[in-house]
Amino acid sequence: MVQVVFVHGVANRKSDAGFDANVAIRDRRFKELAFSSADFTIRNPYWGEFGADPQWKLASVPNFDADYQALGIGAALAQGGGSQILEAARIDFAAVVGALSVAAISNPNEAPAQDIELFWMRVARYAAAQPKPAWLGTVTDDAQFCDRLRKEAEAGAAIQALGFLDQVKAAADKIKGSASNLVNGPFARAGREKITPGLAIFIGDVFRYLRENDARTQIRKTVSEAIVAAGKQRKPNEPFVLVGHSMGGVILYDLLASSETVEGFSAAIGTKFAVDLFLTVGSQVALFEEMKLYEASTSEFSGQSRSVPRPEAVKNWWNAFDKMDVLSFITSPIFEGAEDFSVDTIAGVLDAHGAYFSSTMFYTRLNARLKNIGLAP
Missing domain, CATH: 3.40.50.1820 (Alpha/Beta hydrolase fold, catalytic domain)
Structure with missing residues (x-):
């Protein structure tokens, strides 16, 4: 036996x-x-x-609404298409800027160059001062959004023409590619629940x-x-x-x-x-x-x-x-x-x-x- x-x-x-x-x-x-x-x-x-x-009875565990609406930028980012970032920014501009900065400068293997870090700090200060910029209603896709965000951050600073548009686009592509893993994304919320x-x-x-x-x-x-x-x-x-x-x-x-x-x-x-x-x-x-x-x-x-x-x-x-x-x-x-x-x-x-x-x-x-x-x- x-x-x-x-x-x-x-x-x-x-x-x-x-x-x-x-x-x-x-x-x-x-x-x-x-x-x-x-x-x-x-x-x-x-x-x-x-x-x-x-x-x-685990009352300390966060709960989310079943339809996952009006809780942030995740739903817009998970929808796909050429205006994911833009749609999310219209919901919560500061959250998108935060997500972009994380994607751009969070490399565990190397520290970001100082000029890149300073650029994203300027972007953050801009978002804090302009939480709902009017130009969000005039741009039509993510490419235009990235370009305009870069121009706003560079305005009045001696940091132009250093390739920051590529930095913004790369960060945007990165968070779009992992949208389902975002804390605010509907799949991630369901996963956490x-x-x-x-x-x-x-x-x-x-x-x-x-x-x-x-x-x-x-x-x-x-x-x-x-x-x-x-x-x-x-x-x-x-x-x-x-x-x-x-x-x-x-x-x-x-x-x-x-x-x-x-x-x-x-x-x-x-x-x-x-x-x-x-x-x-x-x-x-x-x-x-x-x-x-x-x-x-x-x-x-x-x-x-x-x-x-x-x-x-x-x-x-x-x-x-x-x-x-x-x-x-x-x-x-x-x-x-x-x-x-x-x-x-x-x-x-x-x-x-x-x-x-x-x-x-x-x-x-x-x-x-x-x-x-x-x-x-």
């Missing part, structure tokens, strides 16, 4: 719509696709009840776990009991697998890296505790070690000396990440004996963190690797 313990990540609550159904679907996929075994037991210790509990609540709970759950308090103790106890139960039921030579998604991987590593905890597992199970596979998925295990946040973290292992050894009780450690998942990190530069595997779910940034277990290719490729090490028939 295959013994699997799956530890969920942050922002998982039983009160969420479809929670139990999603767990059942994921269990079935692990059983039928990944391990392809009828003789299979999976435990899902639930620790969400000890996580963050926002007392104002979707991702911010989950991110807020993520931050809360992480802090709840890292603090030495009752919540941390209860989370570790809940997960440890599931591991011990699986270990007791496991027969000799049967596969024993621990899977941690996101924060679940952090919790599992924290337990596995503690020699005292592992000794406790061995005593409770009645035999030496060992894990055939530790699978972390979309997890922050390595990031937390870089920041030295674990009980077992020590300056003995660092980028200046050497990598951290894989937990002694772990025979194989695989770490799955998606390049589009901003909450996933690779492990091999930090830990000895950890293998990283890229998962391409084709999900966008907003959905990639939870998309692993909806991808049949994830389970299929996992199954092939499990067969290679004798953990699947």
Whole structure:
């Protein structure tokens, strides 16, 4: 029989719509696709009840009107065409000037030339003094807008003929090309509405776990009991697998890296505790070690000396990440004996963190690797 313990990540609550159904679907996929075994037991210790509990029900998260109107320049910029910048400027001239200046002088690799910076400072002063210039009603497209803006900024200054028109046009093209990513854009607003609540709970759950308090103790106890139960039921030579998604991987590593905890597992199970596979998925295990946040973290292992050894009780450690998942990190530069595997779910940034277990290719490729090490028939 295959013994699997799956530890969920942050922002998982039983009160969420479809929670139990999603767990059942994921269990079935692990059983039928990944391990392809009828003789299979999976435990899902639930620790969400000890996580963050926002007392104002996330009232601090900004809300936007459903139609995204009259909240700024984003809608005009997202419409396309040859007058995106102009239309946005007619809505909020200062906001457009601010966006243009960011596009023009925000190069993390090099500082802007002083004359370029001075030019954009003059543009900003002009916009502050003329928040609704009358000429916005006389120009007809973005090219005319850029030219007129340049002339207004240069008026009365000894900075003419230095190629600033090209600077303005380049900045305009840059913000038009990334209009959907603007904070004021409708797609970005929709994205924030979707991702911010989950991110807020993520931050809360992480802090709840890292603090030495009752919540941390209860989370570790809940997960440890599931591991011990699986270990007791496991027969000799049967596969024993621990899977941690996101924060679940952090919790599992924290337990596995503690020699005292592992000794406790061995005593409770009645035999030496060992894990055939530790699978972390979309997890922050390595990031937390870089920041030295674990009980077992020590300056003995660092980028200046050497990598951290894989937990002694772990025979194989695989770490799955998606390049589009901003909450996933690779492990091999930090830990000895950890293998990283890229998962391409084709999900966008907003959905990639939870998309692993909806991808049949994830389970299929996992199954092939499990067969290679004798953990699947």
